[in-house]
Amino acid sequence: MSKQGLSGFTDEQILSGLRSYDYGIFTLLYSSYFQNLALASVKYVKDTFIAEGIVQDVFVRIWEQPSLLEGVNVVRPYLYRSVINMSINYVNRQKNIELHHLKIAGTMADESFDDLHEEQEIKKIIFLEIEKLPEQCKRVFKMSRFEGLKYREIAALLNISERTVENHVSNALKILRFRLLEGKGERSGEYRLKLLSVFVVLTAFGLGEMC
Amino acid sequence: MRENTAFIINIVQYLNDPSDQELEKEVSRFRSASIENDEFYLEIERVWNISPEVKHLDALNTEDALERLSNRLGYSSKNRGSGRWKIWYAAAAVAVLFIAGYWGYSTFTEVHYITKTTGTAIDSVLLPDGSKIYLSKGTTVRYPEKMKAGTRSVFLVRGAAFFDIVKKANQEFVVAVESSKVTVLGTSFNVKNEHKQIELAVRSGKIKFEAPDGNSSSVLTAGDGLIYSSETGRISRFTDKAGTEYAWLTHELKFVDTPLPEVFKILEKCYGVKFRYKDSLSSFNKFNANFKDNKLEEILEILQETYPLQISKQDSVLVVQSN
Structure with a gap:
């Protein structure tokens, strides 16, 4: 299953897998999205090491608190939004850039x-x-x-x-x-x-x- | 689109130097010739623009990242079975609190790490505690912006670096290389992380090297060297009294009672040359000399004056023969 990719799963199946602590689905999701999400994060944090940490944090949070997924119907926008928001928070903590960046990710359409x-x-x-x-x-x-x-x-x-x-x-x-x-x-x-x-x-x- | 081959060179020159107006004119003439041409140009330009961002993928290995995530959650990859999540999850919840996992990551939110990479020139970094890291070519280190009380730690990601560590009472300094650790108090030493092996050489003071298995640790003092192979896990020791390992920084070679064959071996390593011996060198006296900022030719000159030797260049090797 792990080599097959996510294509065989619907969003519904993935989300219900995460809610029921299906580690197979969880790692499959991580493997499929890791590089994409880390690349999206690198745009902000400018460092692959930090980017990996952020993607990891997002997934650890999902694993430990599937209740966060309440109201989520589609996985992809949720993942990107979380990673981008955390990346921006990270950068903001480093420098004090304006918060309008945060709004952009928040208001972007799915x-x-x-x-x-x-x-x-x-x-x-x-x-x-x-x-x-x-x-x-x-x-x-x-x-x-x-x-x-x-x-x-x-x-x-x-x-x-x-x-x-x-x-x-x-x-x-x-x-x-x-x-x-x-x-x-x-x-x-x-x-x-x-x-x-x-x-x-x-x-x-x-x-x-x-x- | 038949003329691509000729025009792509133009495009490539233009992308390298967009300020060149001649090139810009030629490119826009090509583009305006047809819609196809224009599309061709846009596609090439996009590949050109997107490719620098691609380089990060070099450092983003999905398998390794999954391994680290699993470690953090307390799932060893070997135990990654299905249906056992309940037990594991209970364990994981506790483990997450205690296991730092890959210990660099756990701290990234509290301590801000700075990455420094050198290209083709040597560079140095001054740490908040006053210690200094000299980076050889093609080297990456990560170091904290601020150093918290307790431990001081930096990462040697790749390449070679010379560490000059300020002594602080009861405060260790840790250099993490892959999963190995070098611990010191106050000293100067060289670390090289290349070709799946870690090479250490101590110039002054004392250091402790710990391999990832946690059992084997070695203590090195000035003049000592060590090679650890991350593939086989083997540790071998050597001596480096001449300072060969960090001559890239010091440009200094110290020979103290060094047998002549050893002298040539060191020169081979430092200057990237190869010697061939017509006669045996073992009967000659040992060599004593200090060199700083010397060219190879100058050192060879001195060797030829000190010993009845003749050194001549033949193709790519230097031939050593006695007079």
Whole structure:
């Protein structure tokens, strides 16, 4: 069951599982959502270590107090809302930023969390696809996008020409775009629209760069 | 979209430097040529924009995270059976109060930890208690913003760091590396956490190393070194009187009655070179010298003056032969 994912369960089944302390459902839910929720939290807390702590806290609370789920009919918005609120609280405790952020997460419609979720799904896919890139191509691309280095700096560090760096980055972007949008398999096409639309929605909500 | 190959280089150059107006012009000309082109550009740009955020997934391993959650709730992953939740839940409720779980997490709400990562340059961190951590390249440490009375603790997440710890009465200083612990009072030492092994070298004072099993602990004093393999759990000791392990920081090598073969071994490690010996070196006198900020060539020069040796470069190795 644990490898199958959550797709076979309705919200109702998941919620009733949580209310009856079904540890199998609980861990399945955690495994399916951990990376997505932690990524959403990192946007605020800027630290994966803290983000994991927050996601963990949200789940521990659910496990210990299923009564918190009273009135909850859909799991996803509840999880995202809890994680985002706790992340914002954490940041607020660190610095004193204005509280209007908190209101944004509170007033967001349930459906908008589907877009937020989709965004994290795309990140997970991109991550897996980056790992599959040819060795040197992957190295160059990670230096460019993960470490934020300029082509000139990468060229100097790896002792290759700037042109070679550009070729590697082009190659990586071409492959990633192809795999995401045109490649064969279940995820082809369906992500094309999403990749284009998700960001529009998020920037409109001001969620893209909230802090 | 046939011209992609030529234009993607343009796009890639433009994304690297959006302030370049020439590139911007060319890109917008490509985009305005057709709707398809414009879409192609937008898709590439989105992959470009989203990919930096993806890097966090490197540090977000679902299996490990589940393990830590289970530990916190008192469910060992081995006992993760169904139907037994009632007993476990009762136990968990109590356990949660006492088991810190992965002890770093339990404190994150009270103590704010700061993460410091170095790229290609060495850097240092001054801790609230006056102790100092010097970070080698590609190293990550986590340290508390404020230090509570009682213990002082930091995490070496990866890489190598040299710790110069201020002595405080009855206040231990703890360096946590993976699940192992290094405890000290006041001292300076190097810790390296790379390739699934932890390497320690003490420069001054005394430290205690505890492996995760909790049973084995080792005490090291100045000049002592230790390697712990997190895969096999094996501990091996070595001596590092020359300070090889932290030469990345000090640029200092101290040779005190060091046998010549040992000297070359240390140079290999510090300077990333390889020596080959045409003749036996064991009959030579031991070597005494201090080096600071010296180039390898300078050290080799001195060795050639001290001993009847000739060192020459052949391809990628340095060949040592007696005159």
